[in-house]
Amino acid sequence: MMxxxxxxPVLGLAxxxxxxxxxxxxxxxxxxxxxxSGYFQVQYFATDRSxxxxxxxxxxxxxxxxxxxxxxxxxxxxxxxxxxxxxxSTAQVREGYIQYRPNxxxxxxxxxxxxxxxxxxxxxxxxxxxxxxKWPEQSAYEKxxxxxxxxxxxxxxxGNEDNYWYVGLWxxxxxxxxxxxxxxxxxxxxxxxxxxxxxxxxxxGISGLNGKRPAYSSGSTxxxxxxRRFGYLDLRYHPAGSRFDVRSEYMVGKDRVPLAAxxxxxxxxxxxxxxxxxLNDSDTFVARYETFDRDKDTxxxxxxxxxxxxxxxxxxxxxxxxxxxxxxxxxxxxxQTSYRTFTFRVQFKF
Numbered sequence: 001m002m003x004x005x006x007x008x009p010v011l012g013l014a015x016x017x018x019x020x021x022x023x024x025x026x027x028x029x030x031x032x033x034x035x036x037s038g039y040f041q042v043q044y045f046a047t048d049r050s051x052x053x054x055x056x057x058x059x060x061x062x063x064x065x066x067x068x069x070x071x072x073x074x075x076x077x078x079x080x081x082x083x084x085x086x087x088x089s090t091a092q093v094r095e096g097y098i099q100y101r102p103n104x105x106x107x108x109x110x111x112x113x114x115x116x117x118x119x120x121x122x123x124x125x126x127x128x129x130x131x132x133x134k135w136p137e138q139s140a141y142e143k144x145x146x147x148x149x150x151x152x153x154x155x156x157x158x159g160n161e162d163n164y165w166y167v168g169l170w171x172x173x174x175x176x177x178x179x180x181x182x183x184x185x186x187x188x189x190x191x192x193x194x195x196x197x198x199x200x201x202x203x204x205g206i207s208g209l210n211g212k213r214p215a216y217s218s219g220s221t222x223x224x225x226x227x228r229r230f231g232y233l234d235l236r237y238h239p240a241g242s243r244f245d246v247r248s249e250y251m252v253g254k255d256r257v258p259l260a261a262x263x264x265x266x267x268x269x270x271x272x273x274x275x276x277x278x279l280n281d282s283d284t285f286v287a288r289y290e291t292f293d294r295d296k297d298t299x300x301x302x303x304x305x306x307x308x309x310x311x312x313x314x315x316x317x318x319x320x321x322x323x324x325x326x327x328x329x330x331x332x333x334x335x336q337t338s339y340r341t342f343t344f345r346v347q348f349k350f
Contacts, residue, residue, distance in 0.1 A: 030069070031069055031070065031071045031072055032069070032070065032071070033068070033069050034066060034067065034068040034069075035066075035067055036064065036065065036066055036067075036350075037065045037067065037350060038063050038064040038065055038079070038349070038350060039061065039063055039130070039131040039347065039348060039349035039350070040059060040061060040062040040063065040083075040347075040348055041059070041060040041061040041062075041130070041345055041346070041347045041348075042057065042058075042059055042060070042345070042346050043057070043058065043060045043136075043343055043344060043345040043346070044056070044057050044343070044344045044345075045058070045341070045342070045343050046341070046342045046343075047339060047340065047341040047342070048339050048340055049327075049332065049336060049339035049341070050332075050335070050336040050339075052339075058088055059082075059083045059088055060083060060088060060345065061081070061083050061130055062081065062082040062083040063079055063080070063081050063082070063083075063094065063130075064079065064080055064082070065077060065078065065079035065080075065095065066078055066079070069105065072104040072105060072106060073100055073101050073102060073104055073105070074098070074099070074100050074101075075098075075099050075105065076097070076098050076099075077095055077096075077097055077099070078093065078095055078096040078097075079093070079094050079095040079096075080092065080093055080094065081093075081094045081148075084148070084176065092148075092175070092176065093117065093175070094117065094148065094149070094150040094175065095116075095117050095118055095119070095150060096116050096117045097114055097115060097116030097117060097118045098114070098115055098116055099112060099113065099114045100112070100113045100114075101113075108160060108161055109159065109160040109161070110158065111156065111157065111158045112155075112156070112157040112158070113154075113155075113156055114154070114155045114157070115153075115154045115155075116152065117150050117151070117152045117175060118150065118151070118152075118153075118155070119149050119150055119151075120146055120149060120150065120151040120170070120174060120192075120209075121155065121166060121168075121192060121194060121207065122146070122192065122194070122207045122208070122209050122230060122232055123142070123207060123232035123234055123249055123251060124205070124232075124234045124236070124247065124249060125138050125139060125142055125234075125249055125272075126138070126142055126146045126149050127149070131347065131349040134276055134284060134286050134309065134311045134321070135274055135286055135288050135307065135309060135323070136309065136321055136323050136343050136345055139249070139270055139272050139290045139292065140270070140290065140292040140303055140305070141251055141268070141270030141292040141294075142270075144257050144258075144292070144294065145230070145253070145255055145257070145258075145268075146174050147174055147176045147177055147178065147258070148174045148175055148176025148177070149174065149176075150174060150175045150176070151170055151171055151173075151174050151175065152170070152171045152175065153168050153169050153170035153171055153189070153192065154168050154169050155167075155168035155170075155192070156168060159196075162196075162197070162198035162203075163196065163197050163198060164195070164196055165193075165194065165195040165196070166192075166193065166194055166195075167191070167192070167193045168191070168192045168193070169189055169190075169191060169192075170189065170190055170191065170192040170209060170211070171188075171189060171190075171211075172188045172189070172190045172209075172211035172212055172213060172214070172228050173213070173214075177258055178258035178259050179213070179214075179216045179223075179258045179259060188211055188212045188214050188225075189211065190209060190210050190211020190212065190228070191209070191210050191211070192207070192208070192209045192210075193207065193208060194206060194207030194208065194232075195207075200239075201237055201238055201239035201240070201242070202235070202236070202237060203235070203236040203238070204233070204234050204235035204236060205232075205233075205234055206231070206232065206233055207231075207232045208229075208230060208231045208232065209228070209229065209230045210228075210229050211228050211229075212225050212226070212227060212228055213225065213226050213227070213228040213255055213256060213265065216259075221259075223256070224264070226255070226256055226264055226265035227254050227255070227265045228253075228254070228255045228265065229253050229254045229255070230251060230252070230253035230255070231251070231252050231253065232249065232250070232251050233249070233250045234247070234248065234249040234250070235247075235248050235249075236248075243277055243278040243279075244275065244276070244277055244278075245275075245276040245278075246273070246274070246275050246276075247273075247274045248271070248272065248273045248274070249271060249272055250269075250270075250271045251268075251269060251270040251271065252267075252268070252269050253267075253268050253269075254266065254267050254268065255268060257294055260294075266294065266295040266296070266297060266298075267295070267296040267297060268292075268293060268294050268295065268296065269291075269292075269293050269296060270290070270291065270292040270293070271290065271291050272288065272289060272290035272291070273288070273289050273290075274286065274287075274288050275287045275288075276311075281313075282312055282313050282314070283310070283311070283312050283313075284310075284311040284312075284313075285308070285309070285310060285311075286307075286308065286309040286310075286311060286323070287307070287308055288305065288306070288307035288308070288309070288325065289304075289305070289306055289307075290304070290305045291303065291304045291305075292304075294331065300330050301330060301331060302330070303327070303328065303329045303330070303331060304327070304328045305325050305326070305327050305328075306325060306326045307323060307324065307325030307326070308323070308324060308325075309321055309322065309323035309324075310322045310323075317348055317349060317350055318346070318347070318348055319345075319346075319347040319348075319349075320344075320345070320346055320347075321343065321344070321345040321347065322343075322344055322345075323342070323343045323345070324340065324341065324342050324343070325340065325341050326338075326340050327339050327340065327341070
């Protein structure tokens, strides 16, 4: 299975979406115009994992964004996540950026300059909106190293919607990184780059981030600065008119898991395959496999997940998801290495 995960992404090229989702109008360009967008997710979650909160309803995501197109070349966007923090009850700014396109937003091609807090353009899943993703959660390695998705920096992009490349200067830590959120630690600036291409039913890319995880000091905890490097490969297969939508991703890097007992950065890998099969226009079956090894130098640290989900799009605004997964996690601090989770989610977006 792991060999297959490696082969799939190598065939492709990764990056971020080219900011043409809900950030720009889909109708004729209207300047001096502002509009809201957002989504929220309410869910019931249960698990037999020792020490985990289980059997409870909660608001998993609650995001509101405001976009303003000042003229045909300049726009601003900010968003607030109202279900952040350990109890999903804290408000946090996730996006706050300005974007300039010399060729205008209407052309949807050419250079683009973006500065501020925005989704981190690495791999596809970090950037992929929770309102679009049919599997309930991101991969374990994404949540470990890119908590909250959003980062801060200056990004230059060039190309069109399907084929583009980008480079930028980027804060090493995401806005919700535990080491940054729990102290006054300031993330060091590193570099980020990627390229994305699409041809027929195939789409994919390659991207990378190179920087430092800064030193962290809080109470009796003192961790030295360490390398923070990641490379991503991803591939999507989705023929026009097909019921199948297959996405795969492979990550290799070096970092320490935030606030982990091991202070030094360790070599890490992660990968997943996600298969969506549309039963009809409203119903989709999802199969999922993922793996995450947070320390390649230490045997027995690989975490795996097998999952299945049934998704029903009640309308263009409302989605219901019923999902379960089986986990093997030797890194579980409670000592229970095998456990199962169950999620029922109601999602609304606009």
